[in-house]
Amino acid sequence: MSTHTISVLVENHSGALSRIAGLFSSRGYNITSLTVAETDDETASRMTIVVDGEEEILEQIVKQLNRLIDVIKVIDFANDVPVEREMLLMVVDTTKSNRHEIIELGNIFGARVSAVAPTSITMEMMGTRRHIEDFIMMVKPYGIKEVVRSGTIALAQPRK
Amino acid sequence: MKKTGAQIIIDALIQEKVKVVFGYPGGVVIPIFDVLYDTKELEFILTRHEQAAAHAADGYSRATGEVGVCIATSGPGATNIVTGIATAFLDSIPMVAITGQVASPLLGTDAFQEADIVGISRPITKHNFLVKSIEELPTMLKQAFHIARTGRPGPVLIDVPKDVSMAVMENYSYPEEVAIRSYRPHLTGHMRQIKKAVAAIDNAERPVIYAGGGIIHSGAHRELLELAEKTNIPVTTTLMGLGGFPGTHPLFIGMPGMHGSKAANYSLQECDLIISVGARFDDRVTGHVDKFAPKASIIHLDIDPAAISKIIKVDIPVVGDAKNILTSLNKLVRKRKPDAWNDQVSEWKGEELFTFEDSDAEIKPQAVIKKIYEITKGEALIATEVGQHQMWAAQYYLFDGPRHFLTSGGLGTMGFGMPAAMGAAMTNPKKPVIDIAGDGSIQMNIQELATLSINRIPVKIVILNNEYLGMVRQWQDLFFNKRYSSTCLRGGSLCKTCVGGDKCTKAYVPDFVALAGSYAIPGFRATSPDQVEQTLRNGLAVDGPALMEFMVSPEENVFPMVPAGRPIDEILEG
Numbered sequence: 001m002s003t004h005t006i007s008v009l010v011e012n013h014s015g016a017l018s019r020i021a022g023l024f025s026s027r028g029y030n031i032t033s034l035t036v037a038e039t040d041d042e043t044a045s046r047m048t049i050v051v052d053g054e055e056e057i058l059e060q061i062v063k064q065l066n067r068l069i070d071v072i073k074v075i076d077f078a079n080d081v082p083v084e085r086e087m088l089l090m091v092v093d094t095t096k097s098n099r100h101e102i103i104e105l106g107n108i109f110g111a112r113v114s115a116v117a118p119t120s121i122t123m124e125m126m127g128t129r130r131h132i133e134d135f136i137m138m139v140k141p142y143g144i145k146e147v148v149r150s151g152t153i154a155l156a157q158p159r160k
Numbered sequence: 161m162k163k164t165g166a167q168i169i170i171d172a173l174i175q176e177k178v179k180v181v182f183g184y185p186g187g188v189v190i191p192i193f194d195v196l197y198d199t200k201e202l203e204f205i206l207t208r209h210e211q212a213a214a215h216a217a218d219g220y221s222r223a224t225g226e227v228g229v230c231i232a233t234s235g236p237g238a239t240n241i242v243t244g245i246a247t248a249f250l251d252s253i254p255m256v257a258i259t260g261q262v263a264s265p266l267l268g269t270d271a272f273q274e275a276d277i278v279g280i281s282r283p284i285t286k287h288n289f290l291v292k293s294i295e296e297l298p299t300m301l302k303q304a305f306h307i308a309r310t311g312r313p314g315p316v317l318i319d320v321p322k323d324v325s326m327a328v329m330e331n332y333s334y335p336e337e338v339a340i341r342s343y344r345p346h347l348t349g350h351m352r353q354i355k356k357a358v359a360a361i362d363n364a365e366r367p368v369i370y371a372g373g374g375i376i377h378s379g380a381h382r383e384l385l386e387l388a389e390k391t392n393i394p395v396t397t398t399l400m401g402l403g404g405f406p407g408t409h410p411l412f413i414g415m416p417g418m419h420g421s422k423a424a425n426y427s428l429q430e431c432d433l434i435i436s437v438g439a440r441f442d443d444r445v446t447g448h449v450d451k452f453a454p455k456a457s458i459i460h461l462d463i464d465p466a467a468i469s470k471i472i473k474v475d476i477p478v479v480g481d482a483k484n485i486l487t488s489l490n491k492l493v494r495k496r497k498p499d500a501w502n503d504q505v506s507e508w509k510g511e512e513l514f515t516f517e518d519s520d521a522e523i524k525p526q527a528v529i530k531k532i533y534e535i536t537k538g539e540a541l542i543a544t545e546v547g548q549h550q551m552w553a554a555q556y557y558l559f560d561g562p563r564h565f566l567t568s569g570g571l572g573t574m575g576f577g578m579p580a581a582m583g584a585a586m587t588n589p590k591k592p593v594i595d596i597a598g599d600g601s602i603q604m605n606i607q608e609l610a611t612l613s614i615n616r617i618p619v620k621i622v623i624l625n626n627e628y629l630g631m632v633r634q635w636q637d638l639f640f641n642k643r644y645s646s647t648c649l650r651g652g653s654l655c656k657t658c659v660g661g662d663k664c665t666k667a668y669v670p671d672f673v674a675l676a677g678s679y680a681i682p683g684f685r686a687t688s689p690d691q692v693e694q695t696l697r698n699g700l701a702v703d704g705p706a707l708m709e710f711m712v713s714p715e716e717n718v719f720p721m722v723p724a725g726r727p728i729d730e731i732l733e734g
Contacts, residue, residue, distance in 0.1 A: 011342060015278065015290070022283055056469075063466035069287040069307060072342040 003032070004058050005082060005154050008047040008065055009073040012038060016070040020047065023064050029053050033086075033129075033151030044072060048153045050129070077154060087150040088125045088132045089114070093143030102142055109135040120145055163332040165294045165325035166191040169258060172301035174201045175334045178229050180220060180586045181205070182213035182579075186233020187273060188260035188322040205586065205615060208607035210237050212579035214244020215605070218253050219583030222566045223541060225379065227254045227308050228583060234260045235273030238319075239280065243573060245315045246284040250570025251400060252377060254313035256304050257281075263323040264292065278319050286314030294327040298335055306338040311345030312464040313377055345463060349480035349488060356476045357435070357459045358492040364433035366455075366501045367393045370416065373400030373569070374438015374462060374482050376562045381405065383486035384437065391496040394505045396424035398439050399554055400569040407558030408538070413505060414513040417445035418722050419551040423509035425720075425728040428453050430504075436460045438482045441471040442570070443724075451727035461485050514555040514720075522713040523689050525549060525624040529556040531692055532594065532622065535700065540564070540592040543581035545601025546572045548630035551718045553596045575604025581619040582612060592620060592700060599625040599649060599672070599709075609679040612705040620699050621676075621707045626714045627668055634717045638732070676707035683707045 010016045017036060024031055032050040039046050051058065055078075062076045077084075088111075092102055099121065103113060111125035125135060129152050136147065163171065169192055173181060180203045185193045196204050207213040210232040217228030228248075232241050238259040248255045262271040278290045287307050289300045297320070304316040361367060375384050375397070381404050388395050388411050395405045396416045405412055414421030416428055428434065434456045439445070446452040449471060460467075460474040461482055468477040478485055516526040529552050532540070542557055543566040544550040550567055559565050566584055568576040581595040595602075602623050612619050633647040644658060650666040651658065658664075673683035682702050686695035692710065699708035719734035 015282070015288075018279065019282055026283060060466070060470055063468075063470075067464065067466045069340065069343050 001052050002055055002058070002078070003050065003052050005077040005084065005152060006049045006051065006062065006065070007075040007077065007082075007154055008049065008071060009039070010045050010047060011070045011072065012043050012045045013070070016045070017047070019068055019070060020049075020065065023061050024049075024051060027053075027057060027061065029057075029061075033149070035151040035153050048151070050152050075156060077156075082154040082156055084128050084152055084154040085126055086129050086132050086152045088127075088135070089122065089148045090125075090136065090139065091120050091122050091145040092139055093145060094119060094121050098142060102139065105138055109138075111135060161332050162328060162330055164191065164195075165297055165320065165327050165329070166195045168294070168297050168329065168332055169301065169320065169325065170195045170199055170202070172298065172305075172334055173229060174199075176227065176305045178227070179203060181229045181231060182207055182216040182220075182583065183231030184210045184213055184233065184237060186237045186260065188262060189231060189233045189237075189325070191322065191325045192231065192258070192260070203586070205582075205611065207579065208610050209605060210240035211244050211575065212582070212605050212608045212611070214241040214255070214257060215247065215573075215576050215579035216583035216586070217255050217257070218244060218248045219543060219566050219580030220586055221248075221253050221255055221583070222580065223563050223584035223587045223589060225377070225563065227256055227305055229256050229258070231258045232260070233273065234262055234277070235275045237273075238277035239275050242280060242284065243571075245281055245317065247568050247571045247573040247576060248315040249284045249286070251568065252313050252373060253315065254308040255315040256308050257315060257317045259317060259319050260325070261290070261319045261321040264321045265323070267321065277317065281317045284315075285317050288317040288319070290319045291321065291324050294324050294329045297324060297329070298332060302335040302338055303340060306340070307343065311343075346465070346479045347463075347481045347484055349461070349478040349485035351488070353476060353478040354485060354488050355492065357461075357478055358489060360433055360457060360459055360476055361391065361393075361435060362494045366431045367391070367433040367435060368427045368431040369393050369395040369435045369437065370398070370428065370439055371395060371401045371404050371437045372398040372439025373404075375401055375404035378438060378463070378482035379562070380437070380483035380486050381562045383483055383490060385409075386490050387486055387493065390490060391493060392498045392502055393435070393496070394427055394502065396420070396427065398442070398445055398569070399567060401439060402554060402565045403559035403562045406560040408560055413509055415554060417442075417447065417728060418724070419555065419718050419720065420445075420722075420728070421509070421513040422720060422731060423505060423513060425722065425731060426508045427505050428456070429727070429729045431456050434458045436462075437486065438462060440467050443471075446471060447722050447726050447728040516719075519713065520689055523686060523692060523710050525626070525710070525712040525716055526552050526556050527689065528622065528624060528692055528696075528710050528712065529553055529596065531696055532596070533557045535693070535696055536592055536594070540594050541566065541581070541584050541589055543567065543577040543584060543593070543595045545577040545595070545597045545604070546574045547598045547601055548626075548634065548716075548718050549596050549598045549601075549624045552624075574601040578602065578605050578608050578612075578619065578621060582608060582617050585617045585619050593618065594620045594622055596622050596624070598630055599623055599627060600629040602672075606675070609676060609681055609705075609707075613679045613681050616704045618703070619705050620702075621705070622696075622699075623672055623707065623709045624712050625672070625709050626712050626716065628714060631718070633715075637715070637717065638721075639723070672707060672709045681705050681707055683709065685709045685711070687711045
């Protein structure tokens, strides 16, 4: 099994998303993360799909993505390291005594406090998927109330 | 020009040079049918089931290469064409299916006869559209035909809500051009890849051409013949490719795979180069994939990049239209004289590709097919249902030209043959159109006898009646210890212990000849070998549709056979 980050530029209209998702689900593949939004061109959306699967099957899916009428362009970041970011919002249990410790921990990861309540704080962070997973692991012992992750967005490295 | 949505739909069909439309009316498509009522440019055929309308459109397309068109209403009308669309999709048949939909404000409300057909048909169409306003309608219709017929062809569905077909557009004109930025099929092969292929062909010692339905879609049969004759390379065609290379040609070695010829299967296993043209290495062809063609390099010519290396790792892919690529290839490839490899292949081929033991006592289904071949001089359009009769038709009717064999290869749809033959007959082929059927399959769309009868569509139906669902029974015979569970059409699942054969007291129903009679279609029956020829001549002489039933030996099996998942040189021979 390997993890691929696949970027798909698609026509911005109804049906495109389920057509694309269908290629994964028909193989029994679960999408790890999926983000979709308009690009600078409002008629096109960019999807970033992170998925685990067999190498050959993912290659096949990429070809089938290219075949879809709604798909304008597909980039499979199988081997390239793209510019990759994910956003995290997380509510962490706090006490008077450990609040500072958690904020300190956040500082190491570049996480900011976005809201504070008497027994919890909400932290926000942007980073790579790996980076975000590390932060969650570090905070877990303090008690996590809720986590929401945006899913990865990715672009190719600019050519030098 | 001012037109309603319904008028725009019919005008688009006329602009696209559609001559026949198959379908069935219903609540939300009444506006479309209302326009059809006054349309003289199109012939409309009312089937007796929407599924048959889809298969008929498919058969029309298979016989001509043109886009077949069917119309159905929303909800059950739309879900009834799903099998027909899937059948066309798996065999890459260009088709446009127009479905009515409940009015836009009712979408998603479980309205009467509402089904999300765009959602349902998404994985079985090349593309589909939900028309949300009349402004989109002309472009979508234009795109639908363009997408259906170009690149790797396939079915396209357009779902039209009732308010869209009733809306009025003030300044309608049918678009002259299509521009879809994300859809530009590769048509010409890459020269570097073609040169690599040529070098591989020139250097091969034991090459085989493996050609599929792509030859027929592309119209590349002449180019394929030229390649084969220039290089003396033996040719096997898949079920979908039959007729893409002359069945009577000395270089033809039959179809490969599960019920393929020994010559084709041994050649593939022993060859050092496979030149695959418009074929997709289906599991019924490859058998055990890891043990398929172990000594061969593979050149794969295909218009669909997604078909390349899907099943088998390909050494030299060439993406493009088969006719274009073969034309370039033929100019470059070296002539080759027949050699020891040709001798070896001829030895495997023997006198005839397929043989069976004939009988004086009972009608052998293979003998009926051979007789049809003889009487029609190999020129008929043959449609089939799915099962044993389909394989026998593929084995014993030698197709010398493309678009003469109409069969559901990919999806394997029982009930396909009669409506597909109906579609083919509507193209006025000036040749007999014959549906070769089993007694099981024919009952899946038997209601179409009415359509044939009323419209005097000259389809000749040949039923090889073995009183079983023969292909499943064959597997039960070979792999399930002869436990004929639910495959006997006398008893079905009702008999706890089968007494079998002559001892069975149950009557077979229906009486197909009487049934044909009730539709005012002449029916004929043969119960012994000496009646076969006359029965065929009687049926074929009828002006209009006819039904011929042959009571064939009940437990005849299709051989050769490679059991599913086995290497294709492990052949059972009965």
